[in-house]
Amino acid sequence: MTESEIRKLLEAVSAGELGVNEAIAKLKHLPFEDIGFAKVDHHRALRQGYAEVVFGKGKTARQVAEIVRTMARHKESRHNILVTRADAKTYAAVKRVQREAKFHELSGVITIERSKEITGKGTILVVSAGTSDIPVAEEALLTAQMMGNRSEHLYDVGVAGIHRLLEHRGTLTDARVIICTAGMEGALPSVVGGLVGVPVIAVPTSTGYGASLGGVAALLGMLNSCASNVAVVNIDNGFGAACVASCINRL
Numbered sequence: 001m002t003e004s005e006i007r008k009l010l011e012a013v014s015a016g017e018l019g020v021n022e023a024i025a026k027l028k029h030l031p032f033e034d035i036g037f038a039k040v041d042h043h044r045a046l047r048q049g050y051a052e053v054v055f056g057k058g059k060t061a062r063q064v065a066e067i068v069r070t071m072a073r074h075k076e077s078r079h080n081i082l083v084t085r086a087d088a089k090t091y092a093a094v095k096r097v098q099r100e101a102k103f104h105e106l107s108g109v110i111t112i113e114r115s116k117e118i119t120g121k122g123t124i125l126v127v128s129a130g131t132s133d134i135p136v137a138e139e140a141l142l143t144a145q146m147m148g149n150r151s152e153h154l155y156d157v158g159v160a161g162i163h164r165l166l167e168h169r170g171t172l173t174d175a176r177v178i179i180c181t182a183g184m185e186g187a188l189p190s191v192v193g194g195l196v197g198v199p200v201i202a203v204p205t206s207t208g209y210g211a212s213l214g215g216v217a218a219l220l221g222m223l224n225s226c227a228s229n230v231a232v233v234n235i236d237n238g239f240g241a242a243c244v245a246s247c248i249n250r251l
Helices: 003-014 020-027 044-048 061-072 088-097 131-146 169-174 188-195 210-223 238-250
Strands: 032-034 039-041 081-084 102-104 109-112 123-128 150-154 177-182 200-204 230-232
Touching: 003 020, 039 061, 061 081, 061 088, 081 131, 088 102, 088 109, 109 131, 123 131, 123 169, 123 238, 131 150, 131 177, 131 200, 131 238, 150 169, 169 188, 177 188, 177 238, 188 200, 188 210, 188 230, 200 210, 200 238, 210 230
Parallel strands: 123 150, 123 177, 177 200, 200 230
Antiparallel strands: 032 039, 081 109, 102 109
């Protein structure tokens, strides 16, 4: 439940439009619901502004589907449902309990859109250095959208052909927050940071040859960026970058 939903509930009780017992029934699973193998956090949206997100990797398809079923059956809470790091088998299980589910194969994200409300004040722009970085960028883009933000993308504009990036100076400067994904040496966020006056959230990706060390080279390069408006999240963590961007965009 969101803060506005709880406010409406209390106002309905105060106005005599809703009985106390009915209100208790709607609130009884707050702040969490224990389903044995998981404790579903129905209070997350109230505390943090967006609902709990399900990390699919390491869970069975049946476990993910049951968590989604538990989240979805609270009809009074119309928040979007997001599953990250999922596969086709997990999607098939989720689809059986929630027909509206969509699978974004490139990023491994499952989305169930139940609200189109925009809560962000500006646009979150997701930029990828290369085509190989798009899966992580797509995770960030979909997460930002599901968290109520206007989100756009700009792909394959890395430093190997910097003219491709400079062609989009207007798009960069119009954004309120920028998420920048890059592998190899991770140079792109520094360049983007030097062109704009907004926060740039750098996401190192695990793409690259042997000396990239599975994204460690990009991570260290981004941490040592000389652009002072660049902050860095973990390797391949498009989801985490979008969460931070969403918090900034709601301020």
